[in-house]
Amino acid sequence: MTYAAQRPDIVSESFGSPKDPPILPIMGAMASMLWWPEAFCRQLARRGRFVIRYDNRDTGLSTKYPPGAPPYNFGDMVDDAIRVLDDHGVGKAHIVGMSMGGMLAQNVALKYPERVSALTVISSSPLGVDTSGLPGATEAYKEHSAQGGDVDWSNREQVLDFMVKDARAMASALHPFDEERTRAMIEADYDHSGGLASATNHFLLKGGGPKRTVRDLTAPLLVIHGTADPRFPIEHGEALAKVVPGARLVKIEGGGHEMHRSDWPQIIDAIAANGPELDAAGMRHVNSSTVV
Numbered sequence: 196m197t198y199a200a201q202r203p204d205i206v207s208e209s210f211g212s213p214k215d216p217p218i219l220p221i222m223g224a225m226a227s228m229l230w231w232p233e234a235f236c237r238q239l240a241r242r243g244r245f246v247i248r249y250d251n252r253d254t255g256l257s258t259k260y261p262p263g264a265p266p267y268n269f270g271d272m273v274d275d276a277i278r279v280l281d282d283h284g285v286g287k288a289h290i291v292g293m294s295m296g297g298m299l300a301q302n303v304a305l306k307y308p309e310r311v312s313a314l315t316v317i318s319s320s321p322l323g324v325d326t327s328g329l330p331g332a333t334e335a336y337k338e339h340s341a342q343g344g345d346v347d348w349s350n351r352e353q354v355l356d357f358m359v360k361d362a363r364a365m366a367s368a369l370h371p372f373d374e375e376r377t378r379a380m381i382e383a384d385y386d387h388s389g390g391l392a393s394a395t396n397h398f399l400l401k402g403g404g405p406k407r408t409v410r411d412l413t414a415p416l417l418v419i420h421g422t423a424d425p426r427f428p429i430e431h432g433e434a435l436a437k438v439v440p441g442a443r444l445v446k447i448e449g450g451g452h453e454m455h456r457s458d459w460p461q462i463i464d465a466i467a468a469n470g471p472e473l474d475a476a477g478m479r480h481v482n483s484s485t486v487v
Contacts, residue, residue: 203258203267207249207279211240216312217285218244218466221276221303223294223318225394227255229384230293235459242467247288249279251296253393255384262348265396272400273302277310286310289470290414293317294426294452295397304414305407313470315417317462318452320427321435323408329430336425339364348392355381358391362453368423369449370457409439416442417469419462421450443469 208228218239222230228248236246250257252272253265260266276299280288290311292300297319304311305322320326332340339360346357358381359374366372385391409416416439420432429446436444445465447458454462 203252203275204256205249205252205258205275205278205282206256207247207282209248209283210236210246211244213245213284215240215243215245216470217280217283217288218246219276219280219285219288219290220246220248221290221292221296221299222248222251223292223296224397225254225391226296227251227384227388229255229380229387232380235454235463238459239463239466242463244289244467245285247279247283247285249275250388251275251397253396254391255388259389259393260396262392262395263399265399267400269299269302269400269402270306272299273306276300276303277307280310287312289313289315289466291315291317291466292319293454294319298322301409301412304412305409308413311414313417314412314414315419315466315469316432316435317419317454318421318424318427318432318450319435320431321409321438323406324410324434324438326431326434329434330428333425333428336364348395349390351385351390354391355385358385365424365426365452367421367449367451367453367455367458370455409435412439415470417465418442418444419447419465420444421447421452423449424452426452 220231222228227250231248236248240246252267252275253259287310290300290303297316300314300316301322304314343357347353359378362377363372418432418436420429422429432444436442447461450458
């Protein structure tokens, strides 16, 4: 049996009461569930939400594949999100995605609109629309990112040093960079994942998502974006909010391509306010054959 034929294990955990409206956060490239910090999830749970975080394929404790030739595509990762909802008996949830996770979240909302009560996209870019006129990553960030090609991803210290530099390159322009906390977070992710070499597969993924665009979204959309994001400048968030009728844009002043702890109150308030409240029947109905 090949890797492609096997059903991957997608590991998840939850916070709060299953009786509360569910939220499924999806993190970006190379990042396990730990990048939705436990303290962040618990604060959101205290707002009366059932929070489910999970390890994307090739991260954390979920199934990993040899680096260099992932036997899955972007669409498979979209289906993984629905499998996590099924695993927790959740029929409909507020999907929250950051960076690449924001792309996945948009795809989930387009492919499975009946499973999405609300959509929040953080530090990402609009799906299926022309973004050629939008500014790309800053020159400083592109210069830093290119150095990733020289990293020996099997060497723990090299990986940790590069990832700390990466976090600094994407950090807030307003709040001080906490290198000690950041390194501890990256060390925890590295150890949780057993290394990050397989996670580089995320940069090799091809399509597989729906052919629709964000203009077809039906779920209430919240866009959260830092005004100093060096990876996806603020214009990407503005463009996403502009093309979706009724979308709300929350700008994080000085925010980078991250969720700085000092900005958590603003981010959590915005997420908690997005979307309709669901009754128990609407949340718990599950069709286990949804993923194909």
